[in-house]
Amino acid sequence: MRERLATRHASDVLDADGPVRPLRVAIAGFGVVGSSVARILCEREDLRGALQLTAVVNRNVARKRAAWAPESIAWSDDIDAVLGGEVDVLVETIGGVEPARAWVSEALRRGISVVTANKLLIAHHGRALAELAAVHGARLRFEAAVAGGIPAINAIERGVAGDRLARVGGILNGTCNFILSTLASGAASFDDVLDRARALGYAEADPSNDLDGVDAAAKLVVLAAVAFNLELHLEDVRRQSIRDVTAVDCEYAASLGCTIRQLSIADRHGDAEVDAFVGPALVPLDSPLARVFGADNLVLVRGQYGGDVTLSGRGAGGDATAVAVVSDLLALSRGECREGIARIDRAQPASRPPLPYYVRFVVRDRPGILASFAAVFARHGINVDAVLQRPGHPKSRLPFVMTLEPCGQEAAAAALNELRALDAHEVPPVAFPILSGGVHGA
Ligand SMILES: NC(=O)c1ccc[n+]([C@@H]2O[C@H](COP(=O)([O-])OP(=O)(O)OC[C@H]3O[C@@H](n4cnc5c(N)ncnc54)[C@H](OP(=O)(O)O)[C@@H]3O)[C@@H](O)[C@H]2O)c1
Numbered sequence: 001m002r003e004r005l006a007t008r009h010a011s012d013v014l015d016a017d018g019p020v021r022p023l024r025v026a027i028a029g030f031g032v033v034g035s036s037v038a039r040i041l042c043e044r045e046d047l048r049g050a051l052q053l054t055a056v057v058n059r060n061v062a063r064k065r066a067a068w069a070p071e072s073i074a075w076s077d078d079i080d081a082v083l084g085g086e087v088d089v090l091v092e093t094i095g096g097v098e099p100a101r102a103w104v105s106e107a108l109r110r111g112i113s114v115v116t117a118n119k120l121l122i123a124h125h126g127r128a129l130a131e132l133a134a135v136h137g138a139r140l141r142f143e144a145a146v147a148g149g150i151p152a153i154n155a156i157e158r159g160v161a162g163d164r165l166a167r168v169g170g171i172l173n174g175t176c177n178f179i180l181s182t183l184a185s186g187a188a189s190f191d192d193v194l195d196r197a198r199a200l201g202y203a204e205a206d207p208s209n210d211l212d213g214v215d216a217a218a219k220l221v222v223l224a225a226v227a228f229n230l231e232l233h234l235e236d237v238r239r240q241s242i243r244d245v246t247a248v249d250c251e252y253a254a255s256l257g258c259t260i261r262q263l264s265i266a267d268r269h270g271d272a273e274v275d276a277f278v279g280p281a282l283v284p285l286d287s288p289l290a291r292v293f294g295a296d297n298l299v300l301v302r303g304q305y306g307g308d309v310t311l312s313g314r315g316a317g318g319d320a321t322a323v324a325v326v327s328d329l330l331a332l333s334r335g336e337c338r339e340g341i342a343r344i345d346r347a348q349p350a351s352r353p354p355l356p357y358y359v360r361f362v363v364r365d366r367p368g369i370l371a372s373f374a375a376v377f378a379r380h381g382i383n384v385d386a387v388l389q390r391p392g393h394p395k396s397r398l399p400f401v402m403t404l405e406p407c408g409q410e411a412a413a414a415a416l417n418e419l420r421a422l423d424a425h426e427v428p429p430v431a432f433p434i435l436s437g438g439v440h441g442a
Contacts, residue, residue: 022052023333026087028079028103029094030058033117033144035066036322037091042069047326050333055082058094079103083110089332091325092116101125108132108140115328117144117321123218127231130342140340141328146219147172149320150313151327152299156226157338163303168227169265172219172278174295174315175203175210176242176262180280181293184250184259190243202295213239213278216264220276224266227301230274230347232266238352240279244430249360252388252401256358258282258434259290273350282358282434288312289435354406356385356434359416361402362427365395369424373402376422380415382407397426403434 025041027034034056041053055074058064065075076082079099083090083106090107092114094100100121104114108129116122121129122142133140143153147170156168171177175197182193194211197203209215217237224232242262253260261283266276283289288310292298297315302308314320363369374384382404389400404412416431 022048022050023088023329024052024054024086025089025091025329026055026057026082027053027091027093028057028082029092030056030061030064031093031095032318033321033325034058034091034093035064036318037093037325038066038069040319040322040326047330051326051329055085055087057082079106083107083112087112089113089115089329091329092118092121093325094118095120097121097124101129104129104140105132108136108138111136111138113139113141113332115141115144115325115332117325118142119145119215119218119222121145122225123221123234126222126225126341127344130340133340134342139332139337141331142222143328144321144324146222147297147299147311148314148316149323150297150299150311150315151324152223152311153226154327155299155309155311156223156301160301160303160306160309163301163306165227165268165301165303167265167267167300167302168223169220169263170299170310171261171289171292171297172223172264172299172315173210173213173216173262174297175207176216177292177297178202178295179211180242180245180250180260180262183245183247184254187247189247190245211243212241213237213262213264216262216278217276220264220266220278223299224274224276224347225341225344228266228268228274228347229341229344230268230272231341231344232274232276232347236274236276236347236349237266238277238279240277240432242280245280245432248399249358249430249432251390252360252399253282253358254285255388255390256282256403256434258284260432261289261292263289263435267350267352269350272345272348274347275350275352277352280432282432284436287435352409352433354408356406356436357404357412357431358434359402359404359429359431360399361419361425361429362397362399363424364426365398366424372422373419376418377402377404377415380407380411380418382411382415
């Protein structure tokens with residue numbers, strides 16, 4: 001198999017002066033991203049010396065045939081026939097874990113390099129697939145799997161390769177960012193904004209994977225693999241849904257000089273310990289994280305030597321994501337090779353260092369409530385920093401907020417569990433961490 005790739009890439013495709021013939025590209029999955037990749041490859045004449053689209057694979061492919069695509073492209077339902085033909089690179093844009101894993105594995109086994117936009121595939125099987133690629137002399141690239149059009153993986157692997165990264169993450173889910181930034185701009189309710197997100201095509205009919213942090217956690221796993229050379233599993237990432245965030249929380253956050261965003265943060269402690277979480281957090285208004293609006297994304301890295309670096313832009317959308325795919329294809333056509341994530345070590349879980357928390361209650365007001373809540377925090381060794389109560393709410397359903405001095409996540413969770421058991425609540429209390437200190441938060 002090595003021989004076959006050597007023929008395809010080293011001598012057949014490249015010589016010392018660059019490509020001697022274009023890489024033959026097959027696209028599997030002619031949907032939003034796959035069709036945008038195809039259109040860029042067909043429209044950009046300047047790429048033809050490097051890349052040639054030769055085949056498209058999709059189920060019931062006849063309905064997918066595009067009028068703008070040249071006659072030379074083979075349209076097929078049959079992945080095996082396409083992989084058995086003249087192909088140098090497979091672009092995988094079918095999504096999901098299966099059959100994507102099987103198709104990508106088969107391509108790599110045949111020495112065919114793969115470019116994928118599939119975060120779930122890489123989060124679940126990235127290391128194994130990278131190993132398979134290495135064994136068969138093929139390449140596996142996945143720039144588009146994280147933050148769509150933002151070249152985050154390239155920036156981490158090349159731009160800050162001289163640093164030792166301690167943090168990676170950011171705002172990785174455009175649906176959540178649209179909802180939270182719209183809610184903070186004065187929208188009526190979470191459900192109204194979710195409906196608007198659906199109408200604009202930012203949220204799926206079942207938005208659970210976005211709202212509950214599964215999508216962002218998969219991206220964080222991919223980023224951590226590249227940034228730390230450590231293998232996180234999806235279940236290592238603590239997740240909190242954004243479904244609990246209300247317009248009232250956005251008002252209270254503003255009065256604390258903050259806004260609320262779904263953050264995805266992985267912090268490395270020592271060599272192999274990683275603390276990773278995805279969920280709503282209060283971020284100071286002067287942080288770049290607070291200035292990401294709508295469906296945009298932001299990727300941040302924190303290096304031991306170079307400090308903080310951020311990249312922002314469109315985290316999704318067919319064209320933006322396709323640019324990342326085509327950039328990976330061009331890197332392959334230039335013969336760029338990199339170690340990748342084939343030989344990364346398993347990350348060890350670490351607990352989150354103490355953070356301040358925002359805790360919101362909605363209660364049937366009666367004398368002594370504040371004192372009884374403060375007593376629960378005190379029992380868990382937690383100091384209350386401030387109590388905020390905005391006017392204009394009925395006593396029968398009164399929201400108020402307690403902010404907590406930095407405390408361990410376990411202590412905060414235990415206190416919250418005890419508080420939830422009290423009978424004063426109209427709505428169960430919620431707690432979000434407050435990121436403070438430093439441009440991107442501590
Ligand atoms: N859309 C974005 O903005 C975006 C951004 C970043 C990354 N991504 C990633 O890119 C990948 C593709 O996303 P997308 O939005 O382009 O999805 P999509 O529009 O649903 O396209 C997927 C395409 O693959 C085809 N397909 C799916 N399963 C197949 C199977 N078993 N056999 C044959 N064909 C199959 C689908 O055919 P049918 O038409 O029959 O369903 C469809 O044409 C996903 O991994 C996604 O996470 C997407």
